[in-house]
Amino acid sequence: MSADQPGERSGSVLIKGASVLGEQSADVLVVDGAVAEVGKVSKAAAGGAEVIDADGLVLLPGLVDLHTHLREPGREDAETVRTGSAAAAVGGYTAVLAMANTNPVTDTAEAAERVFDLGRQAGLVDVHPVGAVTKGLAGEELAELGLMARSRAGVRVFSDDGKCVADARVMRRALEYVKAFGGVISQHAQEPTLAGPSACCHEGEWSGKLGLPGWPGIAEEVIVARDVMLARHTGSRVHVAHASTAGTVEVLRWAKSQGIQVTAEVTPHHLLLTTDLLAGYDPTYKVNPPLRPTEDVEALRAALADGTIDAVATDHAPHARHDKEHAFGDAAFGMLGLETALGVVATVMVESGAMGWADVARVMATRPAEIAGLTDHGRPVAPGEPANLVLVDPAAPVTVDRDASVSLSRNNPWHGRTLAASVHTTLLRGATTVREGNLA
Numbered sequence: 001m002s003a004d005q006p007g008e009r010s011g012s013v014l015i016k017g018a019s020v021l022g023e024q025s026a027d028v029l030v031v032d033g034a035v036a037e038v039g040k041v042s043k044a045a046a047g048g049a050e051v052i053d054a055d056g057l058v059l060l061p062g063l064v065d066l067h068t069h070l071r072e073p074g075r076e077d078a079e080t081v082r083t084g085s086a087a088a089a090v091g092g093y094t095a096v097l098a099m100a101n102t103n104p105v106t107d108t109a110e111a112a113e114r115v116f117d118l119g120r121q122a123g124l125v126d127v128h129p130v131g132a133v134t135k136g137l138a139g140e141e142l143a144e145l146g147l148m149a150r151s152r153a154g155v156r157v158f159s160d161d162g163k164c165v166a167d168a169r170v171m172r173r174a175l176e177y178v179k180a181f182g183g184v185i186s187q188h189a190q191e192p193t194l195a196g197p198s199a200c201c202h203e204g205e206w207s208g209k210l211g212l213p214g215w216p217g218i219a220e221e222v223i224v225a226r227d228v229m230l231a232r233h234t235g236s237r238v239h240v241a242h243a244s245t246a247g248t249v250e251v252l253r254w255a256k257s258q259g260i261q262v263t264a265e266v267t268p269h270h271l272l273l274t275t276d277l278l279a280g281y282d283p284t285y286k287v288n289p290p291l292r293p294t295e296d297v298e299a300l301r302a303a304l305a306d307g308t309i310d311a312v313a314t315d316h317a318p319h320a321r322h323d324k325e326h327a328f329g330d331a332a333f334g335m336l337g338l339e340t341a342l343g344v345v346a347t348v349m350v351e352s353g354a355m356g357w358a359d360v361a362r363v364m365a366t367r368p369a370e371i372a373g374l375t376d377h378g379r380p381v382a383p384g385e386p387a388n389l390v391l392v393d394p395a396a397p398v399t400v401d402r403d404a405s406v407s408l409s410r411n412n413p414w415h416g417r418t419l420a421a422s423v424h425t426t427l428l429r430g431a432t433t434v435r436e437g438n439l440a
């Protein structure tokens, strides 16, 4: 890699010989934050640009995470906008949607602008705040949806994530409200009378054996079924956060066949980890919704491959040790995900042959950007497009070390596992945020 020469095109980058979306090999010249040329570009023509030798590397649009918990404000001991942004960049992301369950909750325009500004200051990924659907996530009164949408943060995705918008009337009003400005409600589907706050293990064989309160799949499915009908009724858009069961996939398939405006995401952990991991009562594996049995995992993989599930979203949920290291029932729900998501998807979907790299671009960049209404992410690698890009090394497996993380938290369920591919370089509007796997 050579540095810029004085007096030459500063900030330009020449990516030499990358496999674009895992297909044809091309050189990609980035100038002034945008893709300038794709094809054959000589080093001389690139005029002293920083050169990245991308032989053997796969070039994708920068990843977009629809579901990140950054914990700021309120729990800066677990993560900040800056550390979460760093984890995102290391994971190949150029944009993240920051969930509203902070303290205070992101339920006003001012709160949304504050998170947005913190993201700008960190400057590692574009941080787009998710607005709460209801004030204080209490599920009763709608939050300032319109003001958040019109704010500098331009909020388009609203969610009470961590809590379900259980009241059907409130959900209906929220869907009607956001329709006016093309917003979407991302629902944490958990019918509270079927799975209450203590429910922490998939209801089935293991909840019985381990004596842990069951969280049945039907608690998710009845909300997804209700919400797709509300989306149809209102003509508005609903997004299913962290889909986790085969039954949810069936509902989604039906709803999409009817032309209902529903989209869905699946987490990396629900694509690979299963309920039996709870046998040792290790709270690292406590997550909401819970890890499910193999039948559900298989249905989720098939749904992601065939487009029934639109996107992979991390649900990156950092927790401080003093919240996570408890008896299983008392520990916080959630696991880290930003730094490992691409490696998990490569392992589960690409290495198995279920998907190619162009599909990975679709589910981790293009569809998430479309769902969130982000116009400068998830774009094709083509002249004139913003240079939000990631280079992946498909031949560099990595063994995850939770202590090597740039996140402030250590609740990493992938520790010690070997994942099939790694992130080499991330570019945000042409600026290198990650170089050879490390923050630049």
Ligand SMILES: NC(=O)N[C@@H](CC(=O)O)C(=O)O
Binding pocket: 069, 101, 161, 162, 163, 188, 286, 287, 288, 289, 315, 317, 318, 333, 334, 335
């Ligand atoms: N997914 C999780 O297990 N945890 C999330 C919120 C939630 O969805 O419960 C968190 O904020 O920690």
